[in-house]
Amino acid sequence: MGFLTVFFITMIPFMIVSSASILSDFSVESNKSMIQGIRISFERLAQLLGPLWGANMLHSPALIFIFPAILLLINLIMIILSWKWLDGSQFQLGTIY
DSSP, X not given: OHHHHHHHHHHHHHHHHHHHHHHHHHSOGGGHHHHHHHHHHXXXXXXXXXXXXXXXXXXXXXXXXXXXXXXXHHHHHHHHHTGGGGOXXXXXXXXXX
């Protein structure tokens, strides 16, 4: 349980910042504000529903960490599989050279 807590504390900020910058870099200029608005809306929804969900799961602490751990694992796998695409020198305005 302690490992998962440390893992969440260290990884979640990187996932949020990286998703924001990737969305910003690879979205078309005309849709950039709409895409960022949708991203922020889902972040705010998570901030509202997270404590409600967490309070319901207090009787079984392992359940609190299972779903975020699965999502972080999926996110980590996607980052590892797309690592060669994350080199920004290959991209300019969403096209590959």
